Amino acid sequence: MMRKFLRPFLFGCGLAVLVAGFTLFHLHTAEAEQTHTDLRGSGTSDNPYTVEPLDLNPSEEAVQAESQPEFTYLGELEVAAYSSDGKELTYSGELPVKGRTAAGALSVFKIGDTVLIDGDTYVIEDKVDEAASEKLRIYFDSYEEAMQFGRKTCAVYRHSEEPLEGANYLGEFQVTGYCSCSLCCGEKEEKLTKSETVPKAAHTIAADPSVIPLGTRIVIDGVSYVVEDTGKAIKGKQLDIYFDTHEEAVRYGRKEKYVYLEE
Structure with a gap:
């Protein structure tokens, strides 16, 4: 008699365990999918707004x-x-x-x-x-x-590169190169600047003193120059950078540059 009721009971218990296991498996799968979705940036129940994913390895095309x-x-x-x-x-x-x-x-x-x-x-x-x-x-x-x-x-x-506007910005100038040779400065007994200094490359620059006074320190392309010279052809927004040789001065050519006062 006991066997008669025991079989259905055991069968029912086994079925219940099977159903419970199936339910737990589906809950775990759904949670994993939700976590994966959140990593893609679609939001969570606490934060329903879309969040852009952080690309820790951007492509070369994206960087370029x-x-x-x-x-x-x-x-x-x-x-x-x-x-x-x-x-x-x-x-x-x-x-x-x-x-x-x-x-x-x-x-x-x-x-x-x-x-x-x-x-x-x-x-x-x-x-x-x-x-x-x-x-x-x-x-x-x-x-x-x-x-x-x-x-x-x-x-x-x-x-076009834009200037860094501010109190130190003097404007855009036409910049050329010169040296101490007779072609650039004529025949002189002493190769001195208007300030009576010996000109030096990457330091001396000529300007119109009515625009930038002698002794002023200015910056062009990150290089600091001192206005130590003038020139008959240097008028208005024109500058002449000193070079050691005529070849270097000619090679520099004529450029448009943003000019700043040195801080």
């Missing part, structure tokens, strides 16, 4: 995208090609390089601007005559390559 400068769209511009013998220096004093050097009208661009022309990057290192029909040109090594490019209408973007 963040470091890219911001470009301004200038529109569809006419772009021409030009070439030289490769020995003539650009307006900025650099040797032109195919795939890098571009020339621009200084009423639109400034020396040192980065431009995107149909997706290719160039640097404005030369100038275009303001009377030219096009305001932008691309340099090629040979006349044949320049003729092959011809003249096209291209999508053009520009990036």
